[in-house]
Amino acid sequence: MSEASLYFLQQLINGLTIGSTYALIAIGYTMVYGIIGMINFAHGEIYMIGSYISFIVIAGLLGMGMVALPVILIIALVIAVFIASTYGWAVERVAYRPLRGSNRLIPLISAIGMSIFLQNYVVLAQGSRDVALAPQISGSWTFGDPQLFEVSLSYMQLIIWAVTLVCMTALTLFISRSRMGRACRACSEDQGMTNLLGIDTNRTIAMTFIIGAALAAVAGLLLGLYYGVVNPFVGFIAGLKAFTAAVLGGIGSIPGAMLGGLILGVTEALTSAYFPSEYKDVVSFGLLILILLFRPSGLLGKPEVEKV
Amino acid sequence: MLQINNVNTHYGPIQALHDVSLEVKKGEIVTLIGANGAGKTTLMMTICGDPQATSGEILFDGKPISGMPTAQIMRQGLAIVPEGRRVFARLTVQENLHMGAYFRTKAEYEETLEEVLLLFPRLRERINQRAGTMSGGEQQMLAIGRAMMSKPRMILLDEPSLGLAPIIIQQIFQIIQKLRDDGVTIFLVEQNANQALKIADRGYVLENGRVVLSGSGADLLDDENVRKAYLGG
Ligand SMILES: Nc1ncnc2c1ncn2[C@@H]1O[C@H](COP(=O)(O)OP(=O)(O)O)[C@@H](O)[C@H]1O
Ligand SMILES: [Mg+2]
Numbered sequence: 059m060s061e062a063s064l065y066f067l068q069q070l071i072n073g074l075t076i077g078s079t080y081a082l083i084a085i086g087y088t089m090v091y092g093i094i095g096m097i098n099f100a101h102g103e104i105y106m107i108g109s110y111i112s113f114i115v116i117a118g119l120l121g122m123g124m125v126a127l128p129v130i131l132i133i134a135l136v137i138a139v140f141i142a143s144t145y146g147w148a149v150e151r152v153a154y155r156p157l158r159g160s161n162r163l164i165p166l167i168s169a170i171g172m173s174i175f176l177q178n179y180v181v182l183a184q185g186s187r188d189v190a191l192a193p194q195i196s197g198s199w200t201f202g203d204p205q206l207f208e209v210s211l212s213y214m215q216l217i218i219w220a221v222t223l224v225c226m227t228a229l230t231l232f233i234s235r236s237r238m239g240r241a242c243r244a245c246s247e248d249q250g251m252t253n254l255l256g257i258d259t260n261r262t263i264a265m266t267f268i269i270g271a272a273l274a275a276v277a278g279l280l281l282g283l284y285y286g287v288v289n290p291f292v293g294f295i296a297g298l299k300a301f302t303a304a305v306l307g308g309i310g311s312i313p314g315a316m317l318g319g320l321i322l323g324v325t326e327a328l329t330s331a332y333f334p335s336e337y338k339d340v341v342s343f344g345l346l347i348l349i350l351l352f353r354p355s356g357l358l359g360k361p362e363v364e365k366v
Numbered sequence: 367m368l369q370i371n372n373v374n375t376h377y378g379p380i381q382a383l384h385d386v387s388l389e390v391k392k393g394e395i396v397t398l399i400g401a402n403g404a405g406k407t408t409l410m411m412t413i414c415g416d417p418q419a420t421s422g423e424i425l426f427d428g429k430p431i432s433g434m435p436t437a438q439i440m441r442q443g444l445a446i447v448p449e450g451r452r453v454f455a456r457l458t459v460q461e462n463l464h465m466g467a468y469f470r471t472k473a474e475y476e477e478t479l480e481e482v483l484l485l486f487p488r489l490r491e492r493i494n495q496r497a498g499t500m501s502g503g504e505q506q507m508l509a510i511g512r513a514m515m516s517k518p519r520m521i522l523l524d525e526p527s528l529g530l531a532p533i534i535i536q537q538i539f540q541i542i543q544k545l546r547d548d549g550v551t552i553f554l555v556e557q558n559a560n561q562a563l564k565i566a567d568r569g570y571v572l573e574n575g576r577v578v579l580s581g582s583g584a585d586l587l588d589d590e591n592v593r594k595a596y597l598g599g
Binding site for chain 1 (some may be wrong): 435436438441454455456457461465469512516
């Protein structure tokens, strides 16, 4: 392979890695939108909280002298997912449920308020500066031509791919096969009718917030380990990117969120590889504007099925 | 089995039901007829708690259900085939039927599924097809099948014949009678007054949100005012 194509391959690997985490966060936007038709503007903060919790747990367990890294990471994952899910549930209870049925703008404002609250709450609790964590997973698998360009696929990247794949497969099976997943799809089509079948749709809606938050926390752990730093403001930009990914793929569509995340990640990696890296965000948000202008339903947006 | 006492329902400031009282006894087919906008759908939905009655009392099997949240009411042994069918268009036929049996065990679900598919062979042919791709008549059958899946003691049907071909309407009315023969109590809302009154034990006439007339199906069919207003002479 030529140097150019090896370099390209490296960007693809990096892009798919970041894209996977965008996809994980984007699920939360798309599921909540699918079921209540509103954007959860506090979702980025849930991701940020997931990242903080992971750092705190990992640092704590290391400080206690624990050495088995897989065990540490699994404990961190479980705790981060649990706490972030609780926050996701709370966002629905506090910022959305009491306002259901009112003008659509009102829950949007309360969610932005929730987002500002969570961000500042973390600033107060943890300080506003970067918190760093020494790299936990080092090593990589390299290939290519040492004379031209050596492509490296780090174990951390492999872990991100694998965890994302497992989460997405589990989610897809849950939504398509399980009883609650079916209720979730029914509810996103016709909440009133789902209610008329005896199903408590408040619980179904709460569940989508919880699932979205859990996946955001997984992304928080993965990206936290990948970058090695977290601060209270990472949720804002990651949330915006994931939101872009969800719109790109077609808001409301779960496969769309997955595809949108990957496309956005790869686009960003390629942009920063071949152009000055400041253009990265310009290109992603430019992409968002183009999609909104020319294909507002996104790449895999659900075509409306006409009821006869 | 269903008792509605002096129910009033409002949409904001607009009053849609005025002091409505009626009764459906166990094993009966009772029909409610009335012109477009009379409040028939409002009454059906008020029974289901969506919207809630602003005053009055609704009893199901002697137990007050007015005031309960919709989901809880619908778990008492009551099912609805709503106006406009409201099948889940993106779910398959089987998934729609499964939704109807949400609170039942797998074995119960499979048993009732077989009964429904025997009654509606068309649904068996289309079991894995998305509901939104089916014809209006097929969707209506699916909506009825979905209501049957919870094994309700009573089914509410809101204009099941609306917009369907005469041959399909015949089938739907036959199925309603068969359901009653199987022991399900039926409360049927229809604009198709002639056919509805023919199969009904009793009927009520709703005008501008008020019950103005009631009697046996046969009596109402003979009633001069009913003939003029709803049977075209
Ligand atoms: N969601 C609603 N909001 C406000 N008014 C409504 C609503 N639904 C029905 N109405 C009004 O209530 C009255 C009864 O409507 P409806 O129950 O649908 O009648 P029917 O089913 O007999 O045709 C009508 O005047 C209608 O305009
Ligand atoms: Mg109606």
